[in-house]
Amino acid sequence: MIAALTTHNLLEPIPEADDARTERAGSEKRAIARDVLRDMDPDSPLLKISEQAMADDVFAPELDYMELENVYFDLWERTEVLDRRTRSAVTLGMTMGLANHNALHEHVPVALRNGVTVPELEELVYQAATYLGYASGKSIRATVAGALAKS
Helix, strand or coil, rough: CCHHHHCCCCCCCCCCCHHHCCCHHHHHHHHHHHHHHHHHHCHHHHCCCCCCCHCCCCCHHCCCCCCCHHHHHHHHCCCCCHHHHHHHHHHHHHHCCCHHHHHHHHHHHHHHHCCCCCCHHHHHHHHHHHHHCCCHHHHHHHHHHHHHCCC
C-alpha cells in the first residue's frame, strides 16, 4: 500500500514522533490542555477542576484528568496535520454516527469557535441523513438546531 502511494507521489512526509511531547509530566499536559480547552470551550466544567482534585472526595476523580490529557492534550493540541476546524467537523460526524446527541449538542458551539460555519453544519446534517437514514437525520437536525439556538 505505502509503495503504491509513494510510486504515485501521494504519500506526504509523515511528521516525526515528538518524543519530548509525550514525555511531559501530567501536570504540564493538563496545563496545555486547559489552554486548548479555554480556546475551544471557555465554559467547560473541566476548566474548574484544580490540580488538587485528586485529593477531593469525588468518585473516579482521575477520569477528568484522563480527559484533559488524552482528549485535549494528546488530540486537540495536535494541529500539525489536522487543524481544530477539521477535527471539529470529523468529531461532529462521529458523534452523529454514534447517535450521541449529548456530545453533538456540546460540540456544536466548539465547532463554531473552531471555524465550522452554519452552512457547513447543514451539509453535515444532509450527509448524515443520507448515510444514517432520514429519521436519524431529523433527530440530528433537531439536536444541531437546538445547540445553535443556545449559541
